[in-house]
Amino acid sequence: MTTLKDREKAIIEAGYNTFLLRSREVYIDLLTDSGTSAMSDRQWAGLMMGDEAYAGSRNFYHLEDVIHKYYGYKHLVPTHQGRGAEHIISQIMIKDGDVVPGNMYFTTTKLHQEMAGGKFIDIIIDAAHDPESLYPFKGDVDLNKLQNVIDTYGAEKIPYVSIATTVNMAGGQPISMKNLKEIRELTDNYGIKIIHDMTRVAENAFMIQQKEEGYRDMSVAEITRAICDLTDGATMSAKKDAMVNIGGFLAINDDDIFDEARNMVVIFEGLHTYGGMAGRDMEAMAIGIVESVDDEHMKARVGQVHYLGNKLHEAGVPIVKPAGTHGIFLDAKKFLPHVPQDSFPAQTLAAELYLDSGVRAMERGVVSAGRNKETGEHNYPALELVRLTIPRRVYTQAHMDVIAESVENVFVNRDNIKGLKMIYEPKYLRFFQARFEKL
Ligand SMILES: Cc1ncc(COP(=O)(O)O)c(C=O)c1O
Numbered sequence: 001m002t003t004l005k006d007r008e009k010a011i012i013e014a015g016y017n018t019f020l021l022r023s024r025e026v027y028i029d030l031l032t033d034s035g036t037s038a039m040s041d042r043q044w045a046g047l048m049m050g051d052e053a054y055a056g057s058r059n060f061y062h063l064e065d066v067i068h069k070y071y072g073y074k075h076l077v078p079t080h081q082g083r084g085a086e087h088i089i090s091q092i093m094i095k096d097g098d099v100v101p102g103n104m105y106f107t108t109t110k111l112h113q114e115m116a117g118g119k120f121i122d123i124i125i126d127a128a129h130d131p132e133s134l135y136p137f138k139g140d141v142d143l144n145k146l147q148n149v150i151d152t153y154g155a156e157k158i159p160y161v162s163i164a165t166t167v168n169m170a171g172g173q174p175i176s177m178k179n180l181k182e183i184r185e186l187t188d189n190y191g192i193k194i195i196h197d198m199t200r201v202a203e204n205a206f207m208i209q210q211k212e213e214g215y216r217d218m219s220v221a222e223i224t225r226a227i228c229d230l231t232d233g234a235t236m237s238a239k240k241d242a243m244v245n246i247g248g249f250l251a252i253n254d255d256d257i258f259d260e261a262r263n264m265v266v267i268f269e270g271l272h273t274y275g276g277m278a279g280r281d282m283e284a285m286a287i288g289i290v291e292s293v294d295d296e297h298m299k300a301r302v303g304q305v306h307y308l309g310n311k312l313h314e315a316g317v318p319i320v321k322p323a324g325t326h327g328i329f330l331d332a333k334k335f336l337p338h339v340p341q342d343s344f345p346a347q348t349l350a351a352e353l354y355l356d357s358g359v360r361a362m363e364r365g366v367v368s369a370g371r372n373k374e375t376g377e378h379n380y381p382a383l384e385l386v387r388l389t390i391p392r393r394v395y396t397q398a399h400m401d402v403i404a405e406s407v408e409n410v411f412v413n414r415d416n417i418k419g420l421k422m423i424y425e426p427k428y429l430r431f432f433q434a435r436f437e438k439l
Pocket residue numbers: 034081082083084106108109164168197199236237238239247248
């Protein structure tokens with residue numbers, strides 16, 4: 001624990017960017033659920049079974065078997081984490097002038113699509129941009145928007161539709177199976193592929209089980225497999241669902257794309273049977289994937305997130321509703337209505353929360369959205385959010401109570417909070433390293 005004086009010093013040194021704090025300056029760390037979950041006893045035991053042969057490690061083949069069984073994809077290309085896979089698939093599939101429709105952008109995914117010459121087009125339903133909408137599947141695609149992109153640009157300009165389960169930037173919102181089936185049907189009419197960002201697919205499957213009619217009797221494992229079966233390939237950050245500290249992969253059904261990806265991975269990641277991971281990391285991932293689709297695990301994991309969401313909702317704190325799966329997202333526009341988006345309300349709120357209690361959250365608003373490639377202006381997303389991300393199997397209900405108390409405290413004192421100005425802006429993914437000063 002730190003004192004207010006310690007925290008004031010720390011946040012100034014960090015340029016009011018929670019990514020630039022040191023972990024020892026943080027009391028409860030809700031920066032991300034990425035690589036921060038607790039590995040199980042079995043996963044730790046798996047680390048001891050690492051086969052560190054340069055080529056053809058036993059752990060690679062185990063991982064491949066698990067991916068075949070639980071996700072169903074034909075080919076596996078391991079990468080050091082999710083963005084390694086995004087890089088490879090974008091470079092292979094996207095050409096200059098292509099467009100990539102998707103259910104809301106994700107920071108690294110979109111940047112890789114742009115760096116490969118593509119333009120991302122958001123086709124998520126309008127409700128996803130409305131924090132008050134109670135629609136349970138705010139990750140759904142608006143099929144009219146997708147049809148419109150196809151009509152405007154032509155199917156030959158669309159290398160794939162990019163579908164995330166769940167949608168991080170919308171507040172961890174799931175997509176429904178019904179919608180996914182409809183997307184499959186529409187894309188099949190035009191021979192367009194679906195590439196699946198499956199980072200939190202098991203969490204999405206759990207929400208389908210709980211909220212979509214007709215899935216109550218299916219297990220999370222069965223629903224996960226059904227989701228994957230509707231897509232042509234996937235990028236995975238295994239640091240989330242699969243509860244490892246590092247790791248990811250590209251999975252793909254198409255033989256030719258696989259051939260190219262397997263060739264390309266040796267340039268940027270490592271040999272195609274380790275792709276930037278140690279053998280022991282692949283073993284822990286294989287075990288984590290099996291644990292991630294366990295119904296009881298998922299009930300506890302999402303249940304804890306919803307416990308925090310209910311507490312904040314009952315206290316009148318504006319949050320994205322309904323609660324998603326990997327965190328609770330504060331609606332900074334409603335929380336700090338007197339701070340204009342140019343003064344970075346979500347960035348400000350994350351810094352204030354840290355000052356109050358040492359709880360570290362992160363901005364998901366105008367800073368994360370970056371600048372428009374053509375005009376150079378800030379992108380102004382409808383959602384200006386602070387993400388309280390809950391790592392898996394790490395914190396207790398008592399921690400959730402402390403977090404809620406602190407958010408409520410900041411909410412009571414919100415009128416005294418002023419915005420920030422950006423004094424240093426990196427060129428790529430600026431939210432990671434940007435620096436700010438108090439206005
Ligand atoms: C939805 C989503 N896609 C992709 C990624 C990128 O994965 P990684 O951080 O492993 O590179 C993340 C990670 O935050 C994510 O949440």
